[in-house]
């Protein structure tokens with residue numbers, strides 16, 4: 001073995017790759033074949049566990065972006081929000097994998113989930129915690145610049161960073177909504193739209209969450225802008 005292939009880091013595993021990434025521990029986080037009630041549990045756990053990791057990155061970037069906006073470091077905040085928004089693309093496309101599970105066979109997996117429900121997703125809980133303060137920091141920033149929300153748009157070329165920040169916020173809102181729409185369709189496809197979830201919420205009630213928005217004022221301002229400049 002060449003000197004460079006020998007591990008120098010502390011930890012479990014025969015290489016620094018395994019030690020740094022803690023792959024032994026990571027790959028023990030899924031049930032083993034002997035523990036499965038159905039082999040698709042590996043797919044099911046993989047989608048959920050990887051989604052939690054991307055959501056963790058997303059909310060950490062959003063929280064840091066809020067701090068940067070409060071310090072008027074808008075370009076740095078925009079950089080992080082672009083990244084957070086791409087996390088939602090990954091989490092949304094991961095939902096495609098769940099449609100490889102047969103709805104009949106999923107009924108077996110469902111039996112071992114207890115009262116486990118996405119309402120208790122740590123990633124989504126943190127997202128709900130950090131999303132509003134980011135919106136508040138954005139509004140405080142445009143007010144400090146002496147602009148109304150509509151003026152962030154009408155004078156967007158003069159205030160490029162504020163405009164770009166507003167667009168990152170609505171992008172975040174839209175990607176969460178798109179995730180919810182997609183999740184709703186996956187749920188309908190796998191367990192049906194007329195049943196109740198593992199925590200008792202009717203799927204149809206959960207579906208109404210697709211109308212929820214973290215930043216409704218950013219959607220409303222579009223109406224004002226259109227009305228402001230209607231043809232004579």
Ligand code: HEM
Pocket residue numbers: 047048051052095098116117118119121124180183186187190191196197198199200201202203206209
């Ligand atoms: C076959 C796969 C899935 C099924 C059948 C399913 C089903 C459900 C159901 C029925 C609910 C309503 C609450 C309840 O359980 O009573 C729910 C909520 C939720 N699920 Fe899933 N889900 C699936 C996959 C996922 C994945 C991969 C995630 C990613 C983290 C996720 C995250 C959530 C969240 C965050 C909620 C709360 C509602 C919201 O914020 O929109 N679910 N899910």
